[in-house]
Amino acid sequence: MLDLSTIREGDSLPTVVKPPISRSTLALFAGGSGDHNPIHIDIDYAKQAGFDDVFAHGMLSMAYLGQLLTNWAPQQALRSYSVRFRAITHIGDEISCSGRVSEVFQENDEPRVRIELTAANQNGDVKLIGEAVIAVY
Amino acid sequence: MIDRSNIGKSFPPYAVEVENHQLRLFAKAIGETNEVYTDEKAAAAQGYSALPAPPTFGFSLSLSKPNVFEAYEALGIDLSRLLHGEQKFDYIAPIHVGDVITLHEKITDIFEKPEKRLEFIVIQTSLVNQHNEHVGEMTNTLVIKN
Numbered sequence: 001m002l003d004l005s006t007i008r009e010g011d012s013l014p015t016v017v018k019p020p021i022s023r024s025t026l027a028l029f030a031g032g033s034g035d036h037n038p039i040h041i042d043i044d045y046a047k048q049a050g051f052d053d054v055f056a057h058g059m060l061s062m063a064y065l066g067q068l069l070t071n072w073a074p075q076q077a078l079r080s081y082s083v084r085f086r087a088i089t090h091i092g093d094e095i096s097c098s099g100r101v102s103e104v105f106q107e108n109d110e111p112r113v114r115i116e117l118t119a120a121n122q123n124g125d126v127k128l129i130g131e132a133v134i135a136v137y
Numbered sequence: 138m139i140d141r142s143n144i145g146k147s148f149p150p151y152a153v154e155v156e157n158h159q160l161r162l163f164a165k166a167i168g169e170t171n172e173v174y175t176d177e178k179a180a181a182a183q184g185y186s187a188l189p190a191p192p193t194f195g196f197s198l199s200l201s202k203p204n205v206f207e208a209y210e211a212l213g214i215d216l217s218r219l220l221h222g223e224q225k226f227d228y229i230a231p232i233h234v235g236d237v238i239t240l241h242e243k244i245t246d247i248f249e250k251p252e253k254r255l256e257f258i259v260i261q262t263s264l265v266n267q268h269n270e271h272v273g274e275m276t277n278t279l280v281i282k283n
Binding site: 018019025028029031032033034035036037039045048049050057058059060062063064066067069070071074075076078079080081082083084085088 | 159162163164165166167168169170171173183184189191192193196197198200201206216217218219220221222223224225226227228231276
């Protein structure tokens with residue numbers, strides 16, 4: 001459980017760094033997530049569509065950022081979680097997930113924190129930005 | 138341009154069971170290390186009646202619909218031009234293994250940014266479990282690159 005008395009605006013959540021994304025990662029995630037769009041797993045299809053190679057599912061990085069949240073707080077405390085997909089994540093990218101408490105506030109009779117989220121690759125290129133609201137009790 | 142008269146269109150509700158094997162494969166695929174998602178005892182210790190679905194799994198439930206991409210193509214979307222723009226989840230109650238979740242999907246907006254040659258379609262999904270309990274909402278913004 002989170003302790004409200006120790007949480008301050010500006011606090012950072014422990015970073016989550018994932019291994020480089022491989023073709024195997026994408027094949028597994030296609031099966032695990034049910035997203036069988038060939039753009040992520042079939043290089044011939046991706047080339048026909050004008051891309052140099054397959055690229056990662058946006059929802060893979062969103063799941064990675066979700067791990068940052070559920071490592072920090074129990075999922076039952078999660079009230080909302082949203083992301084904007086800013087750039088395509090490529091094979092070989094090493095996704096690093098970070099979060100920061102941007103607001104401590106009261107809503108629906110419970111104390112809550114707002115978390116600003118970023119997923120970036122090994123060069124610091126931002127791939128996703130997002131926000132989560134977590135109840136503190 | 139996707140026909141804006143599709144705004145407000147609902148898709149037929151679709152019920153899908155949350156399967157143990159699928160949750161474990163999802164956990165493996167994302168390199169999950171938190172045992173609450175893979176170990177029933179750890180899940181029970183956190184108050185879950187069965188393994189919980191992780192925060193983004195609702196999106197996977199929406200993809201388990203048969204011919205999911207055909208529904209996009211029926212709207213005139215070329216799958217190879219389709220990108221995920223934004224995704225939002227609102228959580229009301231947990232989703233667990235064994236739950237049967239009915240998805241109620243509706244197109245809530247269609248708009249374009251002609252200067253960027255982009256079209257957007259927003260799909261809102263309500264998730265309701267087998268006890269008729271509203272467990273969450275998803276908002277999916279798709280982008281079509283023209």
